[in-house]
Amino acid sequence: MAQPTVDKIWMDGALVDWADATVHVLTHALHYGSGVFEGIRCYQTADGPAVFRLTDHMTRLARSAKILRMELGYSADELGDATRDVIRANGLTECYIRPLAFHGYGAMGLNPLPAPVSVTIAVWPWDTYLGEEGMKHGVTMGISSWRQRGINAMPPVAKATGNYTNSSLAKIEALDHGYDEAIMLNEAGHVCEGTGENIFVVRDGVLMTPPVSDGILDGITRDSIIRMADDFGIIVRERSLVRTDLYLADEVFVCGTAAEAVPVRAVDGREIGEPGPVTTLMQQTYLKAVHGEVPAYEEWLERV
Numbered sequence: 001m002a003q004p005t006v007d008k009i010w011m012d013g014a015l016v017d018w019a020d021a022t023v024h025v026l027t028h029a030l031h032y033g034s035g036v037f038e039g040i041r042c043y044q045t046a047d048g049p050a051v052f053r054l055t056d057h058m059t060r061l062a063r064s065a066k067i068l069r070m071e072l073g074y075s076a077d078e079l080g081d082a083t084r085d086v087i088r089a090n091g092l093t094e095c096y097i098r099p100l101a102f103h104g105y106g107a108m109g110l111n112p113l114p115a116p117v118s119v120t121i122a123v124w125p126w127d128t129y130l131g132e133e134g135m136k137h138g139v140t141m142g143i144s145s146w147r148q149r150g151i152n153a154m155p156p157v158a159k160a161t162g163n164y165t166n167s168s169l170a171k172i173e174a175l176d177h178g179y180d181e182a183i184m185l186n187e188a189g190h191v192c193e194g195t196g197e198n199i200f201v202v203r204d205g206v207l208m209t210p211p212v213s214d215g216i217l218d219g220i221t222r223d224s225i226i227r228m229a230d231d232f233g234i235i236v237r238e239r240s241l242v243r244t245d246l247y248l249a250d251e252v253f254v255c256g257t258a259a260e261a262v263p264v265r266a267v268d269g270r271e272i273g274e275p276g277p278v279t280t281l282m283q284q285t286y287l288k289a290v291h292g293e294v295p296a297y298e299e300w301l302e303r304v
Contacts, residue, residue, distance in 0.1 A: 003124070006090040010082045010121040015089050021120065024105035028115040033162025035102030036064035039196075039257040040083070042123070042304065044093045045292030050301035051087075051097065052257075052290045053220050054080050060159065060220065061099055067158040070117055072101055079121070084304050086121050096126035096258065102161065129196070129258035130180060135283070138265030138275055139180035141194065141254075143243055144170035148184040148192040148215050156215045167195035181254070183246070183267065186215045191241040197259045198222035201241060202251035202278045211238040221255045221286070224300070228285050231296065234278065243268070251276035253283070261286045 009021040029035040038061045042051045058076035065072050074082070083097055099121045107114035130139050146169050149156060154163050166184070174182035174195075183199065186192045191210055193199055198219040201208045207229050212218050229236050246252055252264035252272055261283040263275035275283070289297040 004126070006092065006095075006124050008086060008089040009123075010086040012118055012120070013082075015086060021122070023118070026108060027102070027105050028107065028112055029102035029104070029161060031108070032103075032110060032112065033160065033165070034068065034070075034112040034115070035100060035161035036061060036068060036070065036159055037098060037100045037161060038159060040097035040099070041257055041290065042087055042092065042095045042097060043290045043292070045301065047292060047303065049087065049093045049304040050292060051080075051083060051304065052302075053224070053300045054083060054302040056220050057257075058083075058099065060218075061101065064158040064160060065101055067155055068160060069113065070101060070103070072119055073117065074119060079119070080302065082121055083123075086123050087304050090123055092123060092125065094125065095123040098122045100161075126258070128260055128262075129256070130262050134180060134262050135260070136275075138263035138272070139254075140178075140266045141181045141183050141252075141264050142174050142177055142179040142268055144173055144182040144184050146170045146173065146182075146184060148186045150187050151213075151215045157212065157218055159217060164195075171195045183243075185243065188214075188240075189242065190214050191243060191246065192216055194254050194256075194259075197254035197256040197262070199241075199246075200225065200253050200255065200282075201245055201249045202253075202276060203245070203249050205278070206235045206237060207278060208237045208239055208241060208245070210241055214240055219256060221257055221261070224286065224289070224297075225255055225261065225282055228282060228289070228297075229278075232281065232285075246270075251279045253279045255282075255286070260290075 103112040103115035170182035247270040
């Protein structure tokens, strides 16, 4: 699928033409993965376009940068304002938003600190990541042979560009095996996450998800789902899971900004089935919330 284009990208404080948003081939991050990023979505609501949990995402970007000892040079509020500027400049009412901070051109070698830091924000129209059919009837997933990066090797709490090499490998492997998406285990063999999604399991009415200490990204969509479930009186337990917990689950779903909330209908060929009641409730509530249809979650919407 070709990358959709729009008119402008925000780069280091200025709006530039899409075609001019380029970097040097000796950009440090291009060689060593020395960057951090976010995935955010803007949705149309009755009161105009609104970005879902914009400040929370930009705060996480700053935290990722801190872990990598990267000086962003902009506050979360300033990056939020820049996001609104680039959405308005492109006349979009719904879009995916990709903030990216990276060590640029100016120094090579494994030490990134001498290289200058650039910050960009791109926006473009992007449908749901795992497809409309998957949203309705569920996706198939397979346990990957690629393990999630170790917590003392590549800190998973940092949404860093270099962290996603193994996600790419797992995604390719899953597609080669006929699955829609992969599930990665951590070094201890516990269920970790998808290549770009957090995982939830339902069994006997209890909603379970791996804890951050098992090496997952501390997902903002994951946090939203946990709060929504709690508001509905659903018991939520953050606990380590093994692959057979997926096989024997009543329901499984994954979530993330790009994917939103997607049912899983089979894992490793073990049938789970059509979306169950908890999955359906969480998916519908999430999609209503991001479109401004649930007053209880209005605080999460930041108007453009």
